[in-house]
Amino acid sequence: MSVSSINPATEETIETFEPHSPVDVDAALSRAEGRYEDWRLTSFEHRARLMQKAADVLESHVDDWGPSMSLEMGKPLSQAQGELKKCAWVCRHYAENASKYLEDQTIKTDASKAFVRHLPIGPVLAVMPWNFPYWQVFRFAAPALMAGNVGLLKHASNVWRCALNIEDVFRQAGFPEGCFQTLLIGSDQVEKVVRDRRVRAATLTGSGPAGASVASIAGDEIKPTVLELGGTDAFIVMPSADIEAAVETAIDARTQNNGQSCIAAKRFFVHADVYDDFREKFVEGMKALKVGDPLEDGTNIGPLAMKDIRDDLASQVEKSIKAGARPLFEQKDLPDTGWWYGPQILEEAPDNAPAAHEEMFGPVASLWKVSSLTDAIRRANDSPFGLGSSICTTERAEMDQAIRDLEAGSTFVNSKVASDPRLPFGGVKTSGYGRELAEDGIRAFINRKTVSIA
Numbered sequence: 001m002s003v004s005s006i007n008p009a010t011e012e013t014i015e016t017f018e019p020h021s022p023v024d025v026d027a028a029l030s031r032a033e034g035r036y037e038d039w040r041l042t043s044f045e046h047r048a049r050l051m052q053k054a055a056d057v058l059e060s061h062v063d064d065w066g067p068s069m070s071l072e073m074g075k076p077l078s079q080a081q082g083e084l085k086k087c088a089w090v091c092r093h094y095a096e097n098a099s100k101y102l103e104d105q106t107i108k109t110d111a112s113k114a115f116v117r118h119l120p121i122g123p124v125l126a127v128m129p130w131n132f133p134y135w136q137v138f139r140f141a142a143p144a145l146m147a148g149n150v151g152l153l154k155h156a157s158n159v160w161r162c163a164l165n166i167e168d169v170f171r172q173a174g175f176p177e178g179c180f181q182t183l184l185i186g187s188d189q190v191e192k193v194v195r196d197r198r199v200r201a202a203t204l205t206g207s208g209p210a211g212a213s214v215a216s217i218a219g220d221e222i223k224p225t226v227l228e229l230g231g232t233d234a235f236i237v238m239p240s241a242d243i244e245a246a247v248e249t250a251i252d253a254r255t256q257n258n259g260q261s262c263i264a265a266k267r268f269f270v271h272a273d274v275y276d277d278f279r280e281k282f283v284e285g286m287k288a289l290k291v292g293d294p295l296e297d298g299t300n301i302g303p304l305a306m307k308d309i310r311d312d313l314a315s316q317v318e319k320s321i322k323a324g325a326r327p328l329f330e331q332k333d334l335p336d337t338g339w340w341y342g343p344q345i346l347e348e349a350p351d352n353a354p355a356a357h358e359e360m361f362g363p364v365a366s367l368w369k370v371s372s373l374t375d376a377i378r379r380a381n382d383s384p385f386g387l388g389s390s391i392c393t394t395e396r397a398e399m400d401q402a403i404r405d406l407e408a409g410s411t412f413v414n415s416k417v418a419s420d421p422r423l424p425f426g427g428v429k430t431s432g433y434g435r436e437l438a439e440d441g442i443r444a445f446i447n448r449k450t451v452s453i454a
């Protein structure tokens, strides 16, 4: 059955694709296996030259692929263009640093020489989400290819134009056929690919159930996985913080990417001494955001990417209000056509409300007043997730306590959580395991071979 990309702002079909058949997938896996045998023998210099070209290709397409990304999944155009540039950055980062990250590690033993050598492992499957349709893929692909592995992409079914453009980046950059291939398949075809003997590992960025499924199948096959899953990141504001700056960061952190980001701050814990001031400015700022056409200049929030995402968010908000959460303002009227959802803040959601314990994938913030940092951290940790976390404070002791006690893969002080090619990225608890980016990312799918020469 054909698969369509639908513009979430208008509900119009943009483009329709024919999925790959089992025969096509089998041929792609054979190409990947064959290509790996010579790609793994290429030098870092050769791979780096091609990866720099991939960055050039991405930069040359900012003005056409930016709008096509916005049309396919709804993010504001400036953010789509920023995402393409960030992908070029991660390509350049690994082109410049891969050989250093994967240098032999000498170890002193009784042997005349002992060391660890970092060798590739083969074709790796990446199952990816639609919310950062280029960035999520490039932060896997750039280190994987620089390490000497080859990549197979199963992208989310609503962003297949992006998926095909990504394959094209590597083709245009001169990577040989089979180094990076897009498989146009549904999620029901993933198990067969993970189990295929030609596929050596898998990485998934997406929801918990999808991650659990892929990891358990890979576990059954004894294949390594990295999981980057959901989050309900806490954002803590203490009395010493610059409240205006904290509010500005809070709004950006909650509403980036139309609120559909794993590392969006979702639960805000504000100290009683500055609560009223923060609340007033937060409400003012969230109300002022412009919701509208993602291609138009000045739009802060576009439509949510799919009808299900919008309907699930509306239902979570409704249930939270029924459970006792207070909405802090009337939401604007939005068009009936398109999958719109305006910004909102829910105050004091009780523990049983979805706003307190589920991931809300849209521009809805949950706000609580706390009596101390210990209280804020206790509540922040009362979540199945542990992806990122932020604290706004100028007190050294408070920073140290937050860094030590917040159960999260990262703590950002006086800024929002953001991924950066130079910093490892990943979560704890049900937000996943393993790390992407930086040195950790390129070592995710590596054979750390021990060598001892008597």
Ligand code: NAP
Pocket: 127, 128, 129, 130, 131, 132, 136, 154, 155, 156, 157, 158, 185, 186, 187, 188, 190, 191, 205, 206, 207, 208, 209, 210, 211, 213, 214, 227, 228, 229, 230, 231, 261, 262, 263, 359, 361, 387, 427, 431, 432
């Ligand atoms: P999703 O429904 O889990 O989909 C992600 C990918 O997994 C898609 O390619 C999807 O394919 C596939 N998939 C879904 N169910 C599967 C299954 N049972 N077996 C194999 N593959 C399956 O997630 P999403 O709605 O696209 O993305 C939103 C979620 O991703 C949020 O929870 C968000 O927090 C998380 N996320 C995490 C990070 C991170 O770095 N931690 C980054 C971005 C997003 P189909 O589209 O064909 O169903």
